[in-house]
Amino acid sequence: MPALPEAAGGSDEVLMERFCQGDAPAFDALFQRYARPIQGYLSRLTGSPATAEDLTQLTFLSLVRARGRFQEGARVRPWLYAIATNAARDHARRHRRPEDLTPEGELPLTAVADTPEPRDAGLERAVHRALEQLPEGQRVPILMHRFEGLGFAEIAEALGLTESAVKVRAHRGYARLRELLAPLHQETAE
Amino acid sequence: MTPECERVMDCLDGPLPPDLAAHAAGCEDCRALLEGFHALAPPVGGRAPSPMGSHLREAAPRQEALLLHEAAPRHDAPLLHEAAPSHEGPPLQEGAPRSDAPPINEAKLEETRRKSLTELAAAPLPTPWWRDVLVLLVTYLVVGAVGLAVVGRHGMLLNSAPSYVVAGVALLIVAGVGGGALLGLAPGRRRWPLGVVALGAGGVALAQLAGRSGVEARPFLTGTLGCLGTEVVLSVVPLALALVLLCRSAYQPVRALAAGLSSAGVGMLVLHVHCPDGAADHLMLGHLLPWMALAGVAVFIRSRLPSRTFAP
Numbered sequence: 001m002p003a004l005p006e007a008a009g010g011s012d013e014v015l016m017e018r019f020c021q022g023d024a025p026a027f028d029a030l031f032q033r034y035a036r037p038i039q040g041y042l043s044r045l046t047g048s049p050a051t052a053e054d055l056t057q058l059t060f061l062s063l064v065r066a067r068g069r070f071q072e073g074a075r076v077r078p079w080l081y082a083i084a085t086n087a088a089r090d091h092a093r094r095h096r097r098p099e100d101l102t103p104e105g106e107l108p109l110t111a112v113a114d115t116p117e118p119r120d121a122g123l124e125r126a127v128h129r130a131l132e133q134l135p136e137g138q139r140v141p142i143l144m145h146r147f148e149g150l151g152f153a154e155i156a157e158a159l160g161l162t163e164s165a166v167k168v169r170a171h172r173g174y175a176r177l178r179e180l181l182a183p184l185h186q187e188t189a190e
Numbered sequence: 191m192t193p194e195c196e197r198v199m200d201c202l203d204g205p206l207p208p209d210l211a212a213h214a215a216g217c218e219d220c221r222a223l224l225e226g227f228h229a230l231a232p233p234v235g236g237r238a239p240s241p242m243g244s245h246l247r248e249a250a251p252r253q254e255a256l257l258l259h260e261a262a263p264r265h266d267a268p269l270l271h272e273a274a275p276s277h278e279g280p281p282l283q284e285g286a287p288r289s290d291a292p293p294i295n296e297a298k299l300e301e302t303r304r305k306s307l308t309e310l311a312a313a314p315l316p317t318p319w320w321r322d323v324l325v326l327l328v329t330y331l332v333v334g335a336v337g338l339a340v341v342g343r344h345g346m347l348l349n350s351a352p353s354y355v356v357a358g359v360a361l362l363i364v365a366g367v368g369g370g371a372l373l374g375l376a377p378g379r380r381r382w383p384l385g386v387v388a389l390g391a392g393g394v395a396l397a398q399l400a401g402r403s404g405v406e407a408r409p410f411l412t413g414t415l416g417c418l419g420t421e422v423v424l425s426v427v428p429l430a431l432a433l434v435l436l437c438r439s440a441y442q443p444v445r446a447l448a449a450g451l452s453s454a455g456v457g458m459l460v461l462h463v464h465c466p467d468g469a470a471d472h473l474m475l476g477h478l479l480p481w482m483a484l485a486g487v488a489v490f491i492r493s494r495l496p497s498r499t500f501a502p
Contacts, residue, residue, distance in 0.1 A: 022314030024307055031303050036294055053295050057302040058500060064309045066501030068316030069377040069439060079502070086440035086500035093441075093493075127230065145202075146230050152199065160381040160502060167199050171191060171219070174226030181229045 012076035020067050030076065031060060038084050041148050045088045045140070047128065055091060059084045078157035081150065085140060085158065130180040138173030141166050195219055202227050322435045323375050329431050330367060330456045337424045337460045348466040351403035356463060359401040363459045366394045370452025374445045375435055377502060387448050391485075394455075395478050403468030413467045417476030424457030425484050436492050440500040443489055450488025454481045 010018075010029065018026035038059055042052035062083045070079060131139055144150040144158065152170070156163040194213045198206065198220045206214060214220040338346055349356045369390065373382060407413070432453040436446055458481045465477070 019310075020316055022310065024310055027306065027310055028303070031306065035299055035302065039294055039299070049293065049295070053298045053302075056299070057305065060302050060306045061309060062499035062501050064306050065313075066439065066499035068321075069319045069499075069501045071377055082502045083440070083500045086497075086502065090441060090497055090500060131230075142230075146227065160378065162380075164196075167196055168191060171195070171199065171223050174224075175219070175222035176226070177229055178222050178226035181226075 016067075016070060016076045020070065027064070030063075030080075034077070034080055035060070037148060038080060041081065041143060042084055042088055044131075044143050044147055045085070046091065047132070051091060055084065055087045058087045062087065075154065075157060077150070078154040081144060081148070081154075082158040082160070089136075126181070126184050130177055133180055134173050134176055138169045138176065141170040142173045142177070145170055191219065192217075195223070198223065319375065319377055322438065323371055326371050326375065326428070326431060326435060326453075327368065330371070330428055330453070333424060333427050334456050334460055337420075337457065338464060341420055341460060342464050345464075347463050348407075349403060349463055349468065350405050350466060351401055351468060355401040359397050360459060360463055362394055362397050363455055363462060366390060367452050367455040367459065370448040370450075370455065371432075374432065374449025374452060375439070377439070381442065382444050382448070384444050384447070387444055387451070391451050391482070395481075398458075398462065398473055398477065399470055402470060402473055404470075405466060405468045406472070407466035410469075410472060413465075414472055414476040417461050417465055417467070417472070418480050421454070421457035421461055421477065421480045422484065424460055425454045425480075428453035428456050429484060429488055433488065433492055433495060437495050437498050438501075439497070440502055441492060441497055443493070446489040446492035447485055450485035450492075451481070453488065454484035457481075 010026070012030065012033070015026045015030050019030060035056065039052050039056040042055045042059070043049045046052055046055065059080070063080065066083075070076075131142070134142065140159065141152075141155050144155045145152065150158070152163050152166050155161075155170075156166045159166065161169075194210065195217065198210050198214055198217075201207070201210060202224070205211075214224060342348075347356070370387075373387070408416070429450065432449040436449055439445070458477055461477050467473075467476070
């Protein structure tokens with residue numbers, strides 16, 4: 001990618017305002033600022049880097065096409081993560097197959113990863129499995145909070161929920177993760 | 191969750207103040223929260239502060255082995271992150287997972303950027319969302335007017351209920367149609383609960399039944415099938431347009447339902463003022479049932495249509 005444009009110094013909202021007026025460098029600055037984090041988020045959310053690449057493209061195309069829906073006074077980052085989350089949900093909804101369903105007949109939370117096995121693959125898988133076992137309502141706030149550095153207010157904005165509701169979900173998710181990872185903790189402690 | 195627990199959540203990324211550390215030490219919920227939080231990616235080599243007090247830290251299990259990002263392959267230096275301004279979210283710690291994101295395919299990213307810029311160049315100025323609502327409402331108006339002119343060529347206002355009742359129910363339907371269009375297409379910061387839409391639809395339905403004339407002007411089957419067919423025909427154009435416009439944002443069943451009820455409401459409004467039959471069974475099967483069925487069809491079709499954008 002090219003070097004950061006001059007516009008890169010502005011705040012997200014200033015850049016968004018200029019981008020909404022058709023300013024390509026402002027879009028470029030937003031893209032350079034958020035393309036990698038969004039792709040990382042989507043990669044964690046879907047479990048597939050290849051899917052994440054496609055969804056990142058859809059996210060930024062949506063940003064361009066739907067910028068008329070961006071409301072004055074709103075924050076850009078939660079809006080962008082909302083678009084990315086919607087794209088991932090849509091992808092999951094359209095690509096589910098009967099054989100993908102869990103024994104309980106429910107939709108699995110993520111696809112199988114298509115990356116090569118990293119080092120410490122066992123631990124990596126354990127943590128991924130633990131995250132995958134969380135319901136989407138708890139997993140998405142945790143991914144946004146723990147891995148993307150979003151505050152609870154921003155997550156609430158992105159998910160269209162109240163901040164209290166997001167905190168309750170995240171709290172339950174973290175508590176559940178502790179339970180799910182407890183056996184691994186014991187193993188590593190030994 | 192107590193207010194203290196909420197404060198603990200707000201301080202997850204840094205050391206807890208003494209009063210919160212004391213609270214967390216004695217609160218099972220907070221212990222579970224903190225341990226779950228750190229199980230994903232704890233501070234590395236003591237670089238980042240532990241939000242737990244030392245008394246809790248001793249009890250905490252060894253977490254270094256559970257680093258998600260340790261296992262993830264490192265990508266090149268996160269230049270983009272460095273360029274980012276400070277966010278309102280919790281500050282990123284050294285060793286926090288975000289800086290070790292999954293590998294990035296630069297070529298694909300460049301393709302994304304190029305495509306986006308091409309799209310931007312093709313349409314430099316955005317279409318404001320309210321224009322879609324306006325287009326839909328104008329379409330409703332035209333379809334309603336033409337529909338009433340066609341079905342009412344031998345008499346437009348044949349509803350024999352008291353005129354103030356007819357007008358009151360008609361206004362309620364108009365409000366429902368307008369509100370549904372707005373709810374379906376306007377960008378909202380909060381998701382509307384399904385119950386609110388269902389309650390609104392139920393209110394409109396009950397008002398129609400309560401304001402019925404009770405007159406049976408035509409044989410039941412003929413009258414009911416006639417009204418049912420008219421309502422379906424009058425709903426085709428508004429429904430099709432609503433579906434096209436709904437695809438300009440992310441799929442949400444509640445939005446699709448609201449837009450479906452709204453667009454099918456145009457035909458129901460025409461029937462309300464024009465139809466001479468005012469029996470409850472006729473209204474339920476000839477007016478209300480197709481209205482709700484068409485809204486269900488709208489949700490079904492929208493769920494199968496591809497979204498042009500995923501904006502909320």
